[in-house]
Amino acid sequence: MEKDFSQLDEILEMYRGKPGILIPLLQDVQNLLGYLPKDAMRYIAQKMNIPAADIFGVATFYSMFKLKPQGKHIIRICKGTACHVSDADGIKEALIDALQLPEGEDTTQDMHFTLMEVACLGCCSLAPVIMIDDTTYGKLVPESIPPILERYAFEEKQ
Ligand code: FES
Numbered sequence: 445m446e447k448d449f450s451q452l453d454e455i456l457e458m459y460r461g462k463p464g465i466l467i468p469l470l471q472d473v474q475n476l477l478g479y480l481p482k483d484a485m486r487y488i489a490q491k492m493n494i495p496a497a498d499i500f501g502v503a504t505f506y507s508m509f510k511l512k513p514q515g516k517h518i519i520r521i522c523k524g525t526a527c528h529v530s531d532a533d534g535i536k537e538a539l540i541d542a543l544q545l546p547e548g549e550d551t552t553q554d555m556h557f558t559l560m561e562v563a564c565l566g567c568c569s570l571a572p573v574i575m576i577d578d579t580t581y582g583k584l585v586p587e588s589i590p591p592i593l594e595r596y597a598f599e600e601k602q
Contacts, residue, residue: 449487456491466502479510515551515558519576524564526571535572538586542593
């Protein structure tokens with residue numbers, strides 16, 4: 445059965461008939477839904493008379509667009525050069541271990557965390573670095589990871 449995406453109609457009406465609208469339109473839809481479900485992109489294509497391939501192309505090209513549901517907290521692990529030579533791989537392994545992420549998955553089953561790799565986070569002197577939401581953690585060793593994650597688990601229970 446087709447899902448009902450009529451909640452998107454208001455956004456679509458805002459952009460109807462305007463040129464160069466695809467990126468801001470998809471951003472608004474993602475802000476509303478949290479990510480861009482395939483069915484939502486098909487709905488937009490049909491309603492806006494835009495080829496679905498164009499929408500999928502933009503959504504997959506730009507890393508700001510999320511094609512899967514994201515966890516409540518986003519963990520960005522830096523894979524830039526300074527972090528790479530400071531054992532970013534060890535930090536990543538520690539994160540995967542602590543989050544118990546199955547192979548190929550980037551979001552925990554409870555939807556609490558999503559892990560993503562990014563290029564330089566702009567604070568190389570703190571390498572290796574991760575960011576959780578808007579907070580930066582630097583000069584990490586693998587043992588730093590479990591206590592950092594615990595803070596987020598603790599916060600949730602407050
Ligand atoms: S390389 Fe990691 S913060 Fe710059």
